[in-house]
Every structure is written in C-alpha cells, then in structure tokens.
Amino acid sequence: MRIIATIKDVAKLAGVSVATVSRVLNKEANVLPQTKLRVQDAIAKLHYSPNLLGRNLRQGATKKILVLLNTISNPFYSQVVRGIEECAAKEHYSVMLCMTHGDPVLEQQSITLLQTKLVDGAVFLSAEQEGTALTEACRGIPVVQACEPRDGFLAASVSIDNKKAAYDAISYLIQNGHKQIAFFGASDTLSSSICRKDGYLQALSDYELTPNPDWIIEEGFSINAGVRAAKRLISCKELPDAVFCISDSCAIGAIRTLVEAGISVPGDISVMGFDNAEISKAFLPAVTTVQQPRYEIGYKAASLLLDAMRGEENRAVKITLPHEIIERNSVEKHT
CATH class of the missing domain: 1.10.260.40 (lambda repressor-like DNA-binding domains)
Incomplete structure (x- = not known):
C-alpha cells in the first residue's frame, strides 16, 4: 500500500x-x-x-466559479466560455457549467451553490428569473452578467449593443439594394431578441420602408428554428428579397430550407446571420453576419467577476463591446 x-x-x-x-x-x-x-x-x-480542498476551506474560497447558461447546444457560447475559462485560469480558478434549460427552478438550484459558498461567484450568460428576484437572491454574492443582461438585475454586465448591431445589419442590406427584408427572430424573453427586433424595425422606419407583418417570424435561435421560419415564409403570398436572422444557426436552417425549395441564396433571397459562429464560415454559401466578440465578452466578464470576488464594488459597471459586419457570400449586392 x-x-x-x-x-x-x-x-x-x-x-x-x-x-x-x-x-x-x-x-x-x-x-x-x-x-x-x-x-x-x-x-x-x-x-x-x-490537499486543495483543505487549503481552500482554510482560505474561505473554493477556487471555483459558476457559469449559468440556458443550453450548451447553442454554438454561440463556446467562445464565450473559453474566454471565461482562460481568464479564470490565470487566477487558478476552475469553471463549472450549469444548464438551466429555461427553467427558473433549475436556475435557483444553481444559485443555491452560491448561497451555500460551494462556489465563489458566478457569470450569468442568460437569466430565467426576473431581475429584482435575482438581485435579492444574489445579494452579497459576486455575480456578473454577460451576453444577455436582465433588466433590474443589479450586477455588472458585458455585452454588445444588440439594437445598434441589428440596425447596422439592416442598413447594410438596404445599402446593398434590398428593400423588402424579413426578420427571423425569437421570443421576447431574452433582451437580445427584443433589441435585435427593435433595431430591425428602427432601421426600416429610418429608411422609410414599411415592414410586412407576415415576414416577421419568431421561431428561435436554432437551426431547426430557421427551418421552421423559412417554411412559414415560403407559404407567404409574396417573398422578400432578403432575410435578417437572429443567429447564424437560424440563418443556416433558413438557407438550407430555401435552397431545398428551389429558392437560390443569395440569387433570389439574401440571408444574413448574427454572431459570426464558426459554422457560419464553413457553410455554403458562407454566411454574411454580425460579429460579436464572443471570447472578449467572456474574458471581460470573468475579469469583472474576479474583481468582485476581491471585494471591488462594480455592480453598476455596464460594458458594451463593439460589433462588426462580416461580409461573405450569402448576401447579393445590387448596387
């Protein structure tokens, strides 16, 4: 022995x-x-x-941080989590992932890990409960929001300006000759969904274009959501000349469905995505999209959390990182 x-x-x-x-x-x-x-x-x-457990208990720290997100099936989160992990590792922290699957009860169970000191802090990539309830549940606990800040949740946050990013995407389509633009969105449960839809509508209004309510189709962020949205669009009496999708996964599902129906992309309908996920580069046609600095969002969120765990009061900090239009092959230029 x-x-x-x-x-x-x-x-x-x-x-x-x-x-x-x-x-x-x-x-x-x-x-x-x-x-x-x-x-x-x-x-x-x-x-x-x-004996790290004994040492951490003596120091009053677990050297673990919690990352809460709706699901790991969304490829958007991969680089965000990587940024969190690499920043945390520099301070010898490990990362625990907890999926809420859109269930407030599961989210509250994860918050219990914070309340009972089994982890030292948390990054919320999405939130299921109301902001005031989350503020109360996390009182005195180091927490940061990233990607999907929840209104009323008093915690530092890191994200892009989703409304401005969607506005810029629609402006890009219009400046390239597209006047009839559909929107494939998601439900209004996430701040990004609301803001991207608002940016779409604001851009059409500013360019004196009238949105067709039949072309505003909200099925979700996933590939299957894009498939469902495209099938609903195809059934419309008239078709647009472009579609702005709430995510790259949605855009890919839409492109596949349109092409299978004999509609050329981008020849007949241009399709634009959002996020610049890895899959958007590999798909044919490669997807023109809005880039979020996903790694930087995660890294900065972890940095803010580490500051909070060191006792720095930063709940009022709201960081907005820049976005960028990435031109590829799924948008036809008519000008």
Missing part, C-alpha cells in the same frame, strides 16, 4: 519549515531560489499532492 506523503514529510526531506513549503506551493516570491529547488525536488521524490 502506498503511503501518502504529507506537507510535513516534504518539509523534513527538504530541510525547511512547513511554512516555507506552503510559500513554495502558493508561488510566493519570498523564497530563495535554492530553497525553492530543494522543496520542489522533495515534492517530486515523495509524489506529494497538496
């Missing part, structure tokens, strides 16, 4: 105090280089592994 080495064993073999071994493990600077080498050599010879 293997005997598990303790920190006292390491100290004895290295000829130093337990406190010195602790300083080496914690990567503190006040250790002589030759002493550090002796401790590291002793750790290697004894195959010593520190």
Whole structure:
C-alpha cells in the first residue's frame, strides 16, 4: 500500500519549515531560489499532492466559479466560455457549467451553490428569473452578467449593443439594394431578441420602408428554428428579397430550407446571420453576419467577476463591446 506523503514529510526531506513549503506551493516570491529547488525536488521524490480542498476551506474560497447558461447546444457560447475559462485560469480558478434549460427552478438550484459558498461567484450568460428576484437572491454574492443582461438585475454586465448591431445589419442590406427584408427572430424573453427586433424595425422606419407583418417570424435561435421560419415564409403570398436572422444557426436552417425549395441564396433571397459562429464560415454559401466578440465578452466578464470576488464594488459597471459586419457570400449586392 502506498503511503501518502504529507506537507510535513516534504518539509523534513527538504530541510525547511512547513511554512516555507506552503510559500513554495502558493508561488510566493519570498523564497530563495535554492530553497525553492530543494522543496520542489522533495515534492517530486515523495509524489506529494497538496490537499486543495483543505487549503481552500482554510482560505474561505473554493477556487471555483459558476457559469449559468440556458443550453450548451447553442454554438454561440463556446467562445464565450473559453474566454471565461482562460481568464479564470490565470487566477487558478476552475469553471463549472450549469444548464438551466429555461427553467427558473433549475436556475435557483444553481444559485443555491452560491448561497451555500460551494462556489465563489458566478457569470450569468442568460437569466430565467426576473431581475429584482435575482438581485435579492444574489445579494452579497459576486455575480456578473454577460451576453444577455436582465433588466433590474443589479450586477455588472458585458455585452454588445444588440439594437445598434441589428440596425447596422439592416442598413447594410438596404445599402446593398434590398428593400423588402424579413426578420427571423425569437421570443421576447431574452433582451437580445427584443433589441435585435427593435433595431430591425428602427432601421426600416429610418429608411422609410414599411415592414410586412407576415415576414416577421419568431421561431428561435436554432437551426431547426430557421427551418421552421423559412417554411412559414415560403407559404407567404409574396417573398422578400432578403432575410435578417437572429443567429447564424437560424440563418443556416433558413438557407438550407430555401435552397431545398428551389429558392437560390443569395440569387433570389439574401440571408444574413448574427454572431459570426464558426459554422457560419464553413457553410455554403458562407454566411454574411454580425460579429460579436464572443471570447472578449467572456474574458471581460470573468475579469469583472474576479474583481468582485476581491471585494471591488462594480455592480453598476455596464460594458458594451463593439460589433462588426462580416461580409461573405450569402448576401447579393445590387448596387
């Protein structure tokens, strides 16, 4: 049976105090280089592994942060989570993902992890409860919002200006000769859904174009949602010359369905997406889209959370990062 080495064993073999071994493990600077080498050599010879749970309990920290999101099936979140993980790793924090699946009860169960100190803080990529309820549930707990800030939730947030991004997308379509533009959106439960629809309507109004209510179809963000929306559009008496989709996944489902129905994209109908997810580059035709700086959103949100966990009061901070139109092949230019 293997005997598990303790920190006292390491100290004895290295000829130093337990406190010195602790300083080496914690990567503190006040250790002589030759002493550090002796401790590291002793750790290697004894195959010593520190008891992180015990150390974290003594320090009053778990070194874990929680990331709450609706689902991992949406490819949009991959780079956001990567940004969170890489920022957190620099401070030796690990990341736990919790899916709420749109269920406020599951979200509240995850918040219990915060209330019972099983994690040190959380990043909400989406929120299911009302903002005031979340503020009360997270009182005194370090939390940050990213991507989908919830009105009334008193927590720092990082996102883009979704209304302006949608406005710029519609302006881009109009400036390239498209006047009859449909909108494939989602329900009004998410702030981004509401803002992107508002940007679509505002741009049409500013360019003195009248939206066709039959072309405003709200099925959701997914590929299947794009399929459903396109099928509803095809059944309309008249077809638009362009479609603005609330996400790249929705755009891809729409393109596939239109092409299968014998409608050329972009020859007959141009299609524009949103997010600049990896799939938008690989699809044929490659999707013209609005880029969100997904990695930067995640990284900045984690940075704000780490600040909050160090005691910095930043709940009033609202960071808006820039968006960009990415031109590819799914939009026909008529000008």
